[in-house]
Amino acid sequence: MAIIKWSPFKEFTDLKREMDSLFDEFFGRRTLPSRRAKPSRASGVYFPPVDVYEKTDEIVIKVGIPGVKKEDLEVTLLENTLTVKGQRSKDAEVREGDYYYLEQHYGSFSRSITFPVELDPEGMKASYKDGVLEIIIPKSKKEKPREIEVRVS
Numbered sequence: 001m002a003i004i005k006w007s008p009f010k011e012f013t014d015l016k017r018e019m020d021s022l023f024d025e026f027f028g029r030r031t032l033p034s035r036r037a038k039p040s041r042a043s044g045v046y047f048p049p050v051d052v053y054e055k056t057d058e059i060v061i062k063v064g065i066p067g068v069k070k071e072d073l074e075v076t077l078l079e080n081t082l083t084v085k086g087q088r089s090k091d092a093e094v095r096e097g098d099y100y101y102l103e104q105h106y107g108s109f110s111r112s113i114t115f116p117v118e119l120d121p122e123g124m125k126a127s128y129k130d131g132v133l134e135i136i137i138p139k140s141k142k143e144k145p146r147e148i149e150v151r152v153s
Helices: 010-027
Strands: 050-054 058-064 073-078 081-088 107-114 125-129 132-138
Touching (some): 073 132, 081 132
Antiparallel strands (some): 050 058, 081 107
């Protein structure tokens, strides 16, 4: 059983995270750097950093997860919510006491993002290179507005 040091400021951190989440939901986008990527030592929860941007016909998501094996990743899209889950293991050859610095997060992680547009799960693609998971999800064809020519008589 691990002993976790209590911090009186943890409640403020949790409150800030909730306020950030409310603003994200209300405004639909996060444009400032997120502090959610940092692991909470008290809770053990880790939110990997993401970049999300929109193109004309698709949404692109890049998740920074260096050191994670491809087979330890799970990517799901349920309705308009993308969830990336995974596990990163420590090097078994290095003992805990041998580290000078131990700043990387090891263990499980999860990140969910809900999009304000309808997406096409059938066209979703993912690639993993140099520690970055890139997911491309096409927007649903139903979402595109139809243009018609207006004739004046």
